[in-house]
Amino acid sequence: MQCSVGFLVMGTAVKRVSQVSVEDVQPPTSKEKLSMANTAQDSLDMQRLGKTQQLKRNFRFVSILGFNCTLMATWESILLTSDYGLINGGRAGMVYVYIGTFIGFFASVASLAEIASRAPTAGGQYHWVSEYAPPSCQRFLSYITGWLAVLGWQAAFASVCFLAGTLIQGLLVTVDPVPTIHHIYTFERWHGTLLAIAIAVIATVLNGWGTHWLASLERFLLFIHIFGFFVVLIPLWVKADRASSAEVFQTFSNTGGWPNIGLACLVGQLTPIFSFTGPDAATHMAEEVQDASRTVPWCMISTALVNGTLGFVMLITFLFTMGDIESVLKAPSGFPFITAFQNATGSSNMAMGLACIILVMEVCSALGVLATTSRQIFAFARDKGLPFSSTLAYVHPKSKTPIWSILSSTVVTVLLSLINIGSTAAFNAIASLAIASMLTTYIIAIGCFFIARWQSRTLPSPRFSLGPYGPAINLISLFYLSFQIIFTFFPTTKDVVPRTMNWAVLMVGSVTLFAVFQYVSYARKVYQAPVDQTLRNQGKYLQSGHSRSFG
Numbered sequence: 001m002q003c004s005v006g007f008l009v010m011g012t013a014v015k016r017v018s019q020v021s022v023e024d025v026q027p028p029t030s031k032e033k034l035s036m037a038n039t040a041q042d043s044l045d046m047q048r049l050g051k052t053q054q055l056k057r058n059f060r061f062v063s064i065l066g067f068n069c070t071l072m073a074t075w076e077s078i079l080l081t082s083d084y085g086l087i088n089g090g091r092a093g094m095v096y097v098y099i100g101t102f103i104g105f106f107a108s109v110a111s112l113a114e115i116a117s118r119a120p121t122a123g124g125q126y127h128w129v130s131e132y133a134p135p136s137c138q139r140f141l142s143y144i145t146g147w148l149a150v151l152g153w154q155a156a157f158a159s160v161c162f163l164a165g166t167l168i169q170g171l172l173v174t175v176d177p178v179p180t181i182h183h184i185y186t187f188e189r190w191h192g193t194l195l196a197i198a199i200a201v202i203a204t205v206l207n208g209w210g211t212h213w214l215a216s217l218e219r220f221l222l223f224i225h226i227f228g229f230f231v232v233l234i235p236l237w238v239k240a241d242r243a244s245s246a247e248v249f250q251t252f253s254n255t256g257g258w259p260n261i262g263l264a265c266l267v268g269q270l271t272p273i274f275s276f277t278g279p280d281a282a283t284h285m286a287e288e289v290q291d292a293s294r295t296v297p298w299c300m301i302s303t304a305l306v307n308g309t310l311g312f313v314m315l316i317t318f319l320f321t322m323g324d325i326e327s328v329l330k331a332p333s334g335f336p337f338i339t340a341f342q343n344a345t346g347s348s349n350m351a352m353g354l355a356c357i358i359l360v361m362e363v364c365s366a367l368g369v370l371a372t373t374s375r376q377i378f379a380f381a382r383d384k385g386l387p388f389s390s391t392l393a394y395v396h397p398k399s400k401t402p403i404w405s406i407l408s409s410t411v412v413t414v415l416l417s418l419i420n421i422g423s424t425a426a427f428n429a430i431a432s433l434a435i436a437s438m439l440t441t442y443i444i445a446i447g448c449f450f451i452a453r454w455q456s457r458t459l460p461s462p463r464f465s466l467g468p469y470g471p472a473i474n475l476i477s478l479f480y481l482s483f484q485i486i487f488t489f490f491p492t493t494k495d496v497v498p499r500t501m502n503w504a505v506l507m508v509g510s511v512t513l514f515a516v517f518q519y520v521s522y523a524r525k526v527y528q529a530p531v532d533q534t535l536r537n538q539g540k541y542l543q544s545g546h547s548r549s550f551g
Contacts, residue, residue, distance in 0.1 A: 039291045041463075048460065049121050050533025051287070051382075055375075058215040059289040064299045065306075066222030067214075068282045071368030074307035075229055075314040076358045077275035079337040080163050082318065084428070084492060086329055086336060088268030089261075090253030090317045091243070095267050096100045098315055101272035102308045104480030106298045109279045109304045110466060111446045111477045113297035116283045117462035120292035122379035123530060124283040125149050125441040130531040132445075132459075137531040140519060145444050146380045147515035150219040151508070152437030153373040156278060157200070157409060158416035159430045160369050164362040165195030165417075166427070170333030171355055174348060187334075187419050196417040203366040207374065208403060218522065221364050228357045229310050233317055235354065240321035240344030248319045255329070255492040267490045274431050275311055275436055279304060281372040284379070297464035378402035383528045421451045425500045428492055432504035436488040440508075443481045450474045 038046075038057060046053055059067065078098075085094040121127050125144035133141045169192050174452035254264040282299045286292040286404075289299075322328050323343030328336035337358075341351035396403045420426035451461060453471060466473055489505040496502075519527070 004073070041291060041293055045293055046121055046287075047306045048534065049119060049127075049530070050111070051121065052285070054395045054400070055122075055288045055402075056212070057219075057288055057290045058212055058308075059285060059295075060215070061295050061299060063215040063218045064220065064222075064282050064285060064289050064295060065302055066218035066225070067285065067368050067371075068279070068299055068303040069154070069307055070218065070221045070361065070364050071279050071281050071372065072276065072303065072307050073361055073365040074275045074311035075223070076361045076365070077163075078271065078311050078315050079318060079358060080167065080335065080362065081271045081274050081431075083329060083334075083336050084202070085271035086253070086266040086325060087255045088258065089265040090251055090255075090325065091248050092250055092252045093261070093265040094271065094315060094319065095249060097269050098272045098312060101269060101276060101484075102312070103360065104477070104484065105276040105279070106304050106308070107275075107473050107477040108442055108446070108481060109300050111449070111470075111474050112280055112283070112442065113300040113464055114462055114466050114470060115445065115449050116280075116286065116300065117293050117297040117464035118460045120283070120286035120289070120296050121530075122284050122287045122375045123383070124280055124286075124376065124379070125445040126380060126385070126421050126528040128445045129448050130529045131534055132448040132457075134448075134451065135319075139524065139527065141444060141448070142529050142531070143385060143519050143523060143527055144512065144515050145441050146383075146385045147511060148444075148508075149376055149441045150318045150373075150380055151511050152434050152441060153284075153369070153376045154409060154412050155416065155430050155434035155437060157203075157366065157369045157373045158196075158413045159274075159427060159434055160362065160428060161196040161199040161203070161413055161448055162192070162417060162420065162427050164199045164359060164366060165197075166192040166420075167335060167359050167362060168195050170331075170335045170338055171352060171359070173333045174338055174342075174352060174355075189426075193420045196420070197414050198543070199363060199366055200370075200410050200413045200417075202363065203370040204406055206367055207370050207398060207406050208401065214367070219302075221361075224364075226310070228361060229314065232354050232357060233314065235350065236317050236321045236341070236344045238392055239346065241323070242320045242472060243322075248316070253325065257494060259494075260506050266487045267492070269433065269484060269487055270428070271314075272311075273484065273488070276304075277435050278369070278372070280438075280442075281368065284372045284375040287375075294463045297462075342492045370406065370409060372401050374405040377405040377409060381405065383530060384526045385523065423503075424498050425492065425502060429503050429507070432488045432502050433507050436485055436504055436508050439481050439485045443478060443485070446474055446477050446481075450478065460528060 035539055038053060042057065043053070076112070082094070085097065089097055115128050119128055119131060123146070126142050126149055129145045130138050130142035169187060173187055252261045252265070254261055256264055256267060258264040258267060279300050282289070282296045282303070286296050287479060289295050318337065318340060321344040322336070322340035328339045328343070331339035333339065338351055338355050341354050342348055345351055345354075375387065380386055381389040386392055391404050392408060394400070394402065394404050416430055421430065450471065454475070489502060491500060491502040493500070
């Protein structure tokens with residue numbers, strides 16, 4: 001029996017149709033439940049999406065929350081990338097930019113979470129665009145979004161490996177800050193490249209073993225993520241001399257040489273934006289999460305709240321206890337937070353110990369980022385969106401992992417790591433590439449969903465809903481993301497030379513043009529747009545009452 005509840009959303013009548021028992025639509029067999037750990041709702045969702053369950057659902061709420069929190073590593077990333085914010089904005093700039101970033105990103109996370117509840121698939125944004133874009137451009141927009149999503153996550157994996165590798169260099173420099181005839185270590189950029197590649201190889205080996213152990217590991221890593229936060233936080237407050245409130249909340253800086261402080265702060269957004277990027281990771285693991293249509297969106301919201309809070313507290317702690325801003329920016333390690341730890345604790349050994357906690361968490365983040373990247377590649381290849389699709393979509397029958405997607409991601413990361421040899425702004429370029437690509441996919445996906453809502457289309461009913469506030473939250477997200485993406489392409493300083501230029505705009509543009517050419521010349525004939533498969537299964541799904549009609 002159906003019942004409807006009428007209410008208005010931005011002047012549009014909305015009719016909600018209640019759900020009936022999922023057992024009405026082909027429940028999973030006992031064998032399927034045993035082998036893949038599906039719930040009845042999971043099987044129903046996969047049926048509507050037209051996908052075969054190939055990956056085992058090892059993740060529950062706590063394990064996928066640990067996966068998402070440690071992957072984003074917000075409080076750790078705030079420290080690792082603090083130099084960009086300190087150069088462009090200073091102490092006060094970092095505080096207010098962080099707050100603005102949290103608000104804007106939370107609206108984006110909430111929007112993505114609601115969409116993920118309707119379509120919990122490893123494809124994520126490109127799948128959603130295929131379903132919700134105007135019919136005239138569904139296939140094309142979906143294909144371009146798929147390429148940008150792959151590019152974004154691939155660059156994210158490279159940037160995390162790069163951070164971890166160069167952090168090892170920074171720790172070695174801290175051991176021997178003034179080289180002598182008996183010096184231990186001399187900083188070379190190619191060393192950082194080799195270390196980044198080593199981190200990528202470690203992540204590859206561990207991911208290749210399968211996800212049966214990864215889910216258990218992520219529960220433990222969630223504990224380490226939170227416990228490590230307090231291990232770092234407490235010594236800083238106990239031992240450090242503290243800056244005044246005026247220094248932290250009223251003192252801005254513009255070391256990058258931009259025309260005004262406002263623009264400098266906007267350029268310095270790389271620090272908080274990088275720290276918040278990747279909330280959709282849980283979505284790309286959705287086909288390995290039990291009861292995904294409910295668990296994934298709540299995981300995304302919980303991650304934003306947990307990491308956002310930890311990140312803000314760590315930022316305030318860092319700004320109050322770091323000491324003189326000029327001295328930390330001249331850190332021989334290349335990481336201001338290491339010098340800040342030395343200033344705060346008065347001990348190089350203690351600073352090294354605290355920094356090692358962050359190094360461990362960054363390596364653990366690389367594990368999750370590679371897992372997510374490989375699932376994005378796997379999903380897009382499954383729909384024939386990539387070259388060598390049949391190979392990249394292969395799932396190992398024993399480990400239940402897309403092994404060739406994992407290996408291909410590692411190969412690309414090795415190539416991206418080579419940028420560091422010839423450019424002093426390698427991380428800025430790779431991180432900007434990741435951020436710009438991901439933000440673009442968020443904009444396209446949320447924009448298409450907003451259009452579908454505005455056009456009063458009949459959509460699957462979500463198990464996580466923003467209710468009547470949904471359209472307003474979608475608009476806030478779209479305005480915020482569209483504004484912020486501009487500044488991801490800026491270099492760190494106003495005056496640049498080729499070696500310090502941010503080449504992310506060139507790389508994003510090149511990949512987009514390649515994707516357009518690939519689509520026009522070949523992919524439009526073979527690409528299996530998710531909407532085609534979804535529509536074939538939509539009728540039975542909607543007849544069962546799992547829909548919401550806007551109009």
